[in-house]
Amino acid sequence: MDNLASSGVWAVWVLMGVGLVAWVLTGGADYGGGLWDLLASGPRKEAQRSLIAEAIAPIWEANHVWIIFLVVMMFSVFPRAFFVVSVALHIPLVLALFGMVLRGAAFTFRAYGLQPDAVGHRWGRVFAWSSALTPVFLGMALGAMSTGDLRHVNGLVTSGFLAGWTSPFSFTVGLFALALFALLAAVYLTADAASAELAEDFRGRALAAELVAGVLAALVAWRASVDAPALWAALAGSSWTWPVQLGTAAAAIAVLAALVTRRFALARFAVAAQVGLVVLGWGLAMDGFIVRPDVHVTAAGTRPEMMGPLMVAVSIGLAVLLPSLWLLFRVFKRSKTADDTTH
Amino acid sequence: MTDLLAACGQMAVSLAFHILFAVAGMAMPLLMVIAESLHLRTGDPLYKDLAKRWARGTAILFAVGAVSGTVLSFELGLLWPTFMEHAGPVIGMPFSIEGFFFFLEAIFLGIFLYGWDRVSPRLHLFSGVMVAVSGLMSGVVVVSVNAWMNSPAGFKVVEGQFVDVDVMAAIFNPAFPTQALHMAVAAYTSVAFAVMGIHAWRLLRDPSSRFHGVALKIALGVAIVSVVLQLASGDLAAKHLAEYQPSKLAAAEGHFKTTRGASLSLVGWPDEDKGELIGEIGVPYALSILGKADPNAEIEGLDKTPRADWPPVAVVYVAFKVMVGAGFAMFGVALWGAWLWWRRRPFGDQTRFLKALILASPLGMIALEAGWVVTEVGRQPWIIRGVMRTADAVTPMPGLAVPFVAFTALYAFLGVVVIALLKAHVFAVPVTPAAPTARPVATEA
Numbered sequence: 001m002d003n004l005a006s007s008g009v010w011a012v013w014v015l016m017g018v019g020l021v022a023w024v025l026t027g028g029a030d031y032g033g034g035l036w037d038l039l040a041s042g043p044r045k046e047a048q049r050s051l052i053a054e055a056i057a058p059i060w061e062a063n064h065v066w067i068i069f070l071v072v073m074m075f076s077v078f079p080r081a082f083f084v085v086s087v088a089l090h091i092p093l094v095l096a097l098f099g100m101v102l103r104g105a106a107f108t109f110r111a112y113g114l115q116p117d118a119v120g121h122r123w124g125r126v127f128a129w130s131s132a133l134t135p136v137f138l139g140m141a142l143g144a145m146s147t148g149d150l151r152h153v154n155g156l157v158t159s160g161f162l163a164g165w166t167s168p169f170s171f172t173v174g175l176f177a178l179a180l181f182a183l184l185a186a187v188y189l190t191a192d193a194a195s196a197e198l199a200e201d202f203r204g205r206a207l208a209a210e211l212v213a214g215v216l217a218a219l220v221a222w223r224a225s226v227d228a229p230a231l232w233a234a235l236a237g238s239s240w241t242w243p244v245q246l247g248t249a250a251a252a253i254a255v256l257a258a259l260v261t262r263r264f265a266l267a268r269f270a271v272a273a274q275v276g277l278v279v280l281g282w283g284l285a286m287d288g289f290i291v292r293p294d295v296h297v298t299a300a301g302t303r304p305e306m307m308g309p310l311m312v313a314v315s316i317g318l319a320v321l322l323p324s325l326w327l328l329f330r331v332f333k334r335s336k337t338a339d340d341t342t343h
Numbered sequence: 344m345t346d347l348l349a350a351c352g353q354m355a356v357s358l359a360f361h362i363l364f365a366v367a368g369m370a371m372p373l374l375m376v377i378a379e380s381l382h383l384r385t386g387d388p389l390y391k392d393l394a395k396r397w398a399r400g401t402a403i404l405f406a407v408g409a410v411s412g413t414v415l416s417f418e419l420g421l422l423w424p425t426f427m428e429h430a431g432p433v434i435g436m437p438f439s440i441e442g443f444f445f446f447l448e449a450i451f452l453g454i455f456l457y458g459w460d461r462v463s464p465r466l467h468l469f470s471g472v473m474v475a476v477s478g479l480m481s482g483v484v485v486v487s488v489n490a491w492m493n494s495p496a497g498f499k500v501v502e503g504q505f506v507d508v509d510v511m512a513a514i515f516n517p518a519f520p521t522q523a524l525h526m527a528v529a530a531y532t533s534v535a536f537a538v539m540g541i542h543a544w545r546l547l548r549d550p551s552s553r554f555h556g557v558a559l560k561i562a563l564g565v566a567i568v569s570v571v572l573q574l575a576s577g578d579l580a581a582k583h584l585a586e587y588q589p590s591k592l593a594a595a596e597g598h599f600k601t602t603r604g605a606s607l608s609l610v611g612w613p614d615e616d617k618g619e620l621i622g623e624i625g626v627p628y629a630l631s632i633l634g635k636a637d638p639n640a641e642i643e644g645l646d647k648t649p650r651a652d653w654p655p656v657a658v659v660y661v662a663f664k665v666m667v668g669a670g671f672a673m674f675g676v677a678l679w680g681a682w683l684w685w686r687r688r689p690f691g692d693q694t695r696f697l698k699a700l701i702l703a704s705p706l707g708m709i710a711l712e713a714g715w716v717v718t719e720v721g722r723q724p725w726i727i728r729g730v731m732r733t734a735d736a737v738t739p740m741p742g743l744a745v746p747f748v749a750f751t752a753l754y755a756f757l758g759v760v761v762i763a764l765l766k767a768h769v770f771a772v773p774v775t776p777a778a779p780t781a782r783p784v785a786t787e788a
Contacts, residue, residue: 058457061409061449065442071416072442075427076435083428086420090740097417098753101410105757108406112399114767161740303432303508310436310510317443321450324473328450331461 005304008311012077013297015314016070017283021276023066025184028177028275030060032185034103034131035178036205037124047198049124052185055192057111058332062325064104074290076310080152080301081290085141087157088150088291092137092165099134102126132178139177143170145291146282147228152294169220169227176216180275183209187255187271191264192333199264206259206267210252217278230292234285244284248277347734349743350422353750355719357415359712360754364408366711368448369482369527370534370565371401372475375455377561379468393558394471395459397538400768402456407761409449411754422743426726426736429505433498436510437487444481448474482530483523490518493718494587495727521583522718525576528569529714533707535566536673540704541769543690543697550691559690559700563680570677573670578633585634588728589643591721594656595663596630597623598644605630605642610664613656618645654723662716669710676703 033052040048075082086093106126113120144150144164151159164170186206193199224232235241251274258267288297344352375394382390416438420427451473458467491497497513498505542559546552584592592598597613597620598605607629611620628638635642645653676699683693690697726733 058453061406062446062453064409064413065446065449068413068416068445069442071420072435072438075420075431076439077432079428079431082420082431083424086417086424086427087738087740090421090738093417093421094746097414098749100413101753101757104406104410105760108403109760109764112403112768113764115764157739301428301432303506306432306436306508306510310439313436313439313443317439317446321443321446324447324450328453331454331458 005302005307006298008304008307009077009297009302011311012073012307012314013288016073017280019066019069019073020283021279023063023070024180024275024279025272026059027063027066028135028181029184029188030056030063031103031131031135032178032181032183033189034107034128035182036185036189036202038128038132039205042201044198044201047195048201051189051193051198051202053107053111055189056107059328060104060107062328064100067100077302077307078290078295078297078300080299081295083301084150084152084157084291084295085145088159088161088163089141089144089165090161092141092144096134096137096141099130099137102130103134106130135178135181136171136174139174140165140170142177142282143167143173143228146173146224146231146286148230148292149227150291150294152291167223167227169223172216172220172223176213176220179209179213179216180278183213183255184271184275187259187264187267190259191268199262203259203262203264206271207256210255210259214252228292230287231285234287235281238284240284241281244277244281248274248281251277344744344747346741346743347737349747350737351733353743353747354418354422356747356751356754357411357418358715358719360758361408361411361415362711362715363708364404364411365482366530366533366708367401367404368408369475369478369530371397371404371538372452372455372471372478373531373565374534374538374561375401376468376471376475377565378558379471381561383464383468389554389557393554393561396768397558398456400765401452403761403764405452407757409445412445414750421740422738423726423733423736424738426731429731430492430727433505433508433510433513434488434491437484437491437514441481441484441488444477444484447477448481451477479527479530483527484514486523486526487514487516487519489718490522491516492725492727493522493591493722494518495730500730517587518583521576521580525573525580525714528572528576529707529711531565531569532573532673533711535562535569536676536700536707537704538562539566539700543700543704545769546691547694547697547701550689552691556690560684563677563684566673567677567681570670570674574674577667577670581633582636585642588721590645590648590652590654591659591717592634593643593645593648594654594659594721595717597656597660598630598642600646601641601644603631603641604628604639605634607633611660613660615653615656652724654721659717659721662713662720666710666713666717669706669713673703673706673710676700 033056037049037052040046040052042048071082074085103126106123110120110123110127113123144167147164147167147169149159149164149167151157151163183206186202186209189202190199190206193202221232221235224235251270254270255267255274258264258270286292289295290297290300375397378390378394378397382388382394451470454462454470455467455474458470462470491513494517495513496516497509497511499507539559539562542555542562545555546559549555581592584595594613596605597608597611599613599618599620604627606623606625606627608620608623608625611623611625613619614621630642631638631640634640645656679696679699683690683696722728724732724734726736
């Protein structure tokens with residue numbers, strides 16, 4: 001592989017990391033919103049649900065496309081990784097797909113249904129449950145890719161169909177993913193809320209989610225040391241690890257401080273940084289592997305001759321996509337963000 | 344049921360379900376943009392009301408299309424991992440481009456659906472145009488992938504590996520131009536006929552309704568143009584098949600023996616064992632004209648393809664007849680509509696025409712599904728024609744009947760719900776043109 005193609009491979013690896021962070025911070029938060037719909041309570045129960053629905057409605061489909069971007073980049077540039085993931089993680093991925101379909105369909109059916117409240121409410125339950133379960137399955141799949149349990153030997157997946165994702169580590173990662181999505185959603189919703197009472201509802205939920213996420217982070221670290229030793233070694237022993245871990249902790253403290261002092265715009269920024277750093281830390285700990293220990297980015301079946309044209313297409317695509325995304329968020333998130341800078 | 348059969352079934356169900364929603368995402372934006380530009384030009388609030396009501400139905404269809412499309416992108420790997428391991432880099436380029444267009448479609452659809460009172464009328468119309476253009480382009484580009492499976496190009500196979508990948512040659516493979524044109528036009532034809540059926544049904548009950556009359560006219564305008572292009576592109580597609588995919592054309596026509604001056608069969612039943620078309624009624628020389636533009640040209644029969652590599656002939660044959668029959672029926676109805684329009688007859692009074700439109704309303708979707716059966720089943724036993732067999736591409740995962748049954752049940756359920764919801768939209772929303780200065784509503788949710 002020549003230099004250009006080799007640097008192209010790493011560029012796509014980085015781009016997939018950016019795409020994953022983008023999906024987590026936007027699409028992930030939409031799933032988190034579904035969990036808060038499920039857990040809506042108190043005198044403002046229905047107001048909470050409406051706020052969640054209004055916040056998600058115009059943007060969830062665009063946010064969702066980041067997943068497709070990741071899938072397409074993976075099979076275009078790292079087809080061997082796509083092969084291994086598709087075979088070994090068939091079960092959790094099918095479950096996640098079921099969740100995605102039910103979530104998107106139920107959300108839209110509720111919004112556009114023109115149906116009696118009872119029926120709309122039932123779709124709301126489907127939306128909420130599928131939102132809560134899908135991130136767990138996706139987190140389990142991502143965890144499985146890190147464990148070192150998925151094996152690819154002589155062109156075949158030799159580890160079967162249950163390896164990795166059924167480990168306690170992967171299950172903990174699934175719960176951690178859900179907690180982070182819930183945290184993102186709750187913090188975003190404090191800034192989206194039209195009334196102070198609603199903002200308070202989500203402030204309390206955000207604080208609770210931050211604590212749960214902290215506990216789960218510790219559990220993930222512990223289970224990594226047992227179930228995913230190579231990942232744990234990279235997490236605990238690399239030179240980059242302490243700046244990233246300290247940065248994550250600092251961002252988490254900033255989220256808590258901003259929530260306590262009700263600076264919601266600042267909290268939104270800090271929580272994005274916190275969750276983004278968690279993903280970054282995981283990505284760095286993967287050490288260039290897409291599936292540990294057999295599929296490394298430099299040996300994932302890349303065809304070097306297609307990298308040049310692909311990079312051109314991706315650059316043009318991003319040049320059109322990013323201003324369009326900016327426009328979308330400016331149209332639907334501008335007024336409220338402008339409001340809370342005045343708090 | 345073998346796992347291979349279950350995998351084929353799941354893929355077929357997923358594609359058949361998704362395509363209905365995908366075409367709505369391609370063609371409904373065009374109808375909405377036409378209505379909205381008429382509103383901007385005339386100031387008549389009826390057009391805006393129409394665009395908004397179409398938009399609500401489209402919101403449901405687009406969401407189901409988006410999630411069922413996601414399922415497909417994963418299923419490529421979940422069901423056919425060996426195919427994707429080899430083909431991924433060759434077809435990654437069109438999929439990437441498709442991904443960007445889909446992104447733009449979702450972004451601008453969000454602005455279009457929820458931005459009526461948040462953005463200027465110009466930006467709103469621009470968003471609609473962006474949805475229509477990116478919907479069309481994502482459809483065109485993704486069809487390039489399917490065309491590549493039918494007429495693979497832009498790579499070499501060396502020791503089982505796909506090397507020397509030329510992405511441009513892969514995208515612009517021989518089948519791409521005709522297949523993309525035929526499919527893109529089919530999106531407008533099928534959606535226009537479905538929309539006409541709905542408004543014709545309402546006009547029958549309320550012949551004086553200007554709202555449904557206008558809606559019918561817009562859809563009819565699109566249908567007249569697209570159905571003509573549909574037949575023309577079908578002719579081009581047949582000529583492509585005769586040259587590049589002769590076994591598919593032969594199966595579609597039940598054409599077993601290579602002959603000159605081949606006749607086009609209208610009815611018959613292909614008997615694979617005897618290798619003949621039973622009870623054939625055909626048009627002499629027509630198949631040679633269709634395939635090679637020459638009444639005496641030789642048309643390759645299935646006898647040139649090893650028996651083991653035949654597709655299921657009867658399935659392809661019937662699907663092809665259904666597609667072509669539905670296409671000509673729609674052509675006839677569209678001509679009738681054009682004549683009525685030209686004679687300036689108010690559609691509300693044309694009871695027979697309206698009833699014909701209702702009968703014709705599912706024909707586009709039927710032709711669409713039948714066409715995909717022709718191209719997909721007609722390619723069997725290959726997943727990449729002449730390069731990789733479907734049986735060699737399937738996942739080693741056991742028990743594939745379980746996800747097949749589960750996805751089929753899920754999609755059947757969602758299909759029923761969507762029809763019920765659309766029906767509620769057609770009936771429940773009173774036809775009251777909104778005043779030009781409607782009360783601002785934060786969101787439609």
